[in-house]
Amino acid sequence: MAGSFFRVTCPDCENEQVVFGKAASEVNCAVCGTTLARPTGGDAEFAGEVVETVEAR
Ligand SMILES: [Zn+2]
DSSP states (O other): OOOOEEEEEOOOTTOOEHHHHOOOOOOOOOTTTOEEEESSSOOOEESSEEEEEEEEO
């Protein structure tokens, strides 16, 4: 199964950003720099709220 992308809302500034579900490095909010996802070796752990799943094509 290919990885999916998730639309995550930043807990600090409510910016919505698309994050790869198996991110290999920390993903930071493009607006305020808060960590939105951190790698766990498998699926990333999201710090913000996942509002939508975006299937990879
Ligand atoms: Zn933010």
